[in-house]
Amino acid sequence: MGTPDDILMALGTVQDPDLHRDLVTLGMIEDVVVDGGRVSFTVVLTTAACPLKAEIEADCRAAVSAVPGVQDIAIRTISRMRKPKDPTADRKALPGVAQVIAIGSGKGGVGKSTVSANLAVALAQTGAKVGLLDGDIYGPNLPRMLGVRRQPSQRDGKIMPVEAWGIHFMSMGLLVDQGEAVVWRGPMLHGAIKSFLHDVDWGELDYLLVDLPPGTGDVQLSLIQQTFVAGAAIVTTPSTVAIEDAVKAIAMFGKLNVPVLGVIENMSYFICPSCNARHEIFGSGTGEARALAMGLPFLGAIPLHPDVRITGDEGRPAVISSPDTEYARALTAIAGHLAQRISIQTVGAPQPAPASQS
Ligand SMILES: Nc1ncnc2c1ncn2[C@@H]1O[C@H](COP(=O)(O)OP(=O)(O)OP(=O)(O)O)[C@@H](O)[C@H]1O
Ligand SMILES: [Mg+2]
Structure with a gap:
């Protein structure tokens, strides 16, 4: 019967399909126990949202079953996010938050918030x-x-985010009355972003997504100045004007040293409910083509569908209210691709050499 080292040797042949290194080198295998013909171990994924979980488990099982004497394999799969390091280290970190991800666009109304x-x-x-x-x-x-209107509560001098659909949420819209306009100058805006980042008790988070207003303005700048943003996803429609503005947003993130994790094309096409014909209202494939031309990953396309708007207006996001639809499946797949890009960026990037002791 093999030893734990034999099992690790076998698992050392299994590659993470995204990170292109073996699971043992990546530190993704823990707790190897061999008990007669029974082997158990833990696979530590870099994100709970890993779309390749089943594939990785199957590859592990195949590799370990080739070790002589193995009869039974028990795999426990968990996830542990890795936190990227702020290269400038002059911004205040959010202690419990592993990854801050900005969702931006150049043009307004392309579906960032949705x-x-x-x-x-x-x-x-x-x-x-x-x-x-x-x-x-x-x-x-x-x-x-x-679908939330509750006022956030306070605890120990911190603002508590509101819980909705399994996420922690904070918005200026929870603090002002519905219909009331926020009329603020730049410095006050800066203060609000700072407060939302540092005075809110976000707790332990794998991801903090930030839905940005359109364009390349004060909020974008404030966010990036005040905490380390690990990456940005850019939402566009296939229309030429939206793409042109998306390119400007991509350039802005580049100037501010925020890596662009990929491009999402929303309102990509419309399937007519009566005749089933596919209509490419804003053009076709331009988001993907432009992303690839710029060397950026394309994270996926979401169709235009009246129910996406209706579920938004009703306060029940499409992935909750209608998960078995083409648009909800597209959104779920994009979430997985985004998580993959974040893992690749954090773990896949060459690690800085350890500081030499002197
Ligand atoms: N795929 C889609 N199919 C149908 N309607 C959509 C889709 N995506 C977004 N919408 C609708 O389009 C409108 C604009 O979307 P949303 O508010 O998310 O855009 P935005 O980019 O956040 O806008 P802003 O720039 O004003 O912040 C909303 O009414 C929303 O419900
Ligand atoms: Mg919006």
Whole structure:
């Protein structure tokens, strides 16, 4: 019968399909126990939202079953997020938050808030701990899209985020009356973002998604100045004007040293409910083509469907209210791809050499 070392040798041949290194080198195998013909071990994924979980488990099982004498294999799969390091280290970290991810666009109305709400909930559905910060101070739409109107409470001098659909949520829309306009100058806006980041008790989170207002303005700058944003996802429609504006947003994140994790094309096509014909209202494939031309990952396409708007207006995100639809499946798949890109960026990037002792 093999020893735990034999099992580790076998698992050392299994590659993480995203990270292109073996699971043992990546530190993803723990607790190897051999008891007669029975082997058990733990696989530690880099995210609960890993879409390749079943594939990785099957590869582990196949590798270990080739070790002579193994009769029974018990695999426990857990996840542990890894936290990227702020290269500048002059911004205040959010202590319990592993990854801050911005959801931006160049053009307004392309579906950032809809996509942010659904991605946050879809990530939470995988078991990840997720927060969603509504960065749209002047026009917060997320309270409606999540169906929450409760005032956040306070504890020990901190603001407590509101719970909705398994995520922690905070928005200016929870603090002002519905219909009331927020008329603030830049410095006050800066203060609000700072407060939402550092005065809110976000707790332990794998992901904090920040839904940004359109464009390349004060909120984007404030967010990036005040905490380490690990990456940004850009939402666009296939229309030329939206893509042109998305390119500007991508350039802004580049200038501010925030890696762009990928491009999401929303309102990609419309399937006519009466004749089933596919209509490409805003053009076709341009988001993907432009992403690839810029060397950026394409995270996926979401169709235009009246129910996406209706579920948003009713405060029940599509991934909750109609999970078996093409649009909800697209949103769930995009959440998985986003999680993959974050893992690749955090774990897959060459690790900095340890500081030499002198
Ligand atoms: N795939 C879709 N199918 C149908 N309607 C959609 C889709 N995506 C978004 N919408 C609708 O389009 C409108 C604009 O979406 P949303 O508010 O999410 O965009 P936004 O980019 O956040 O806008 P803003 O720039 O104002 O913040 C909303 O009414 C929303 O319900
Ligand atoms: Mg919005």
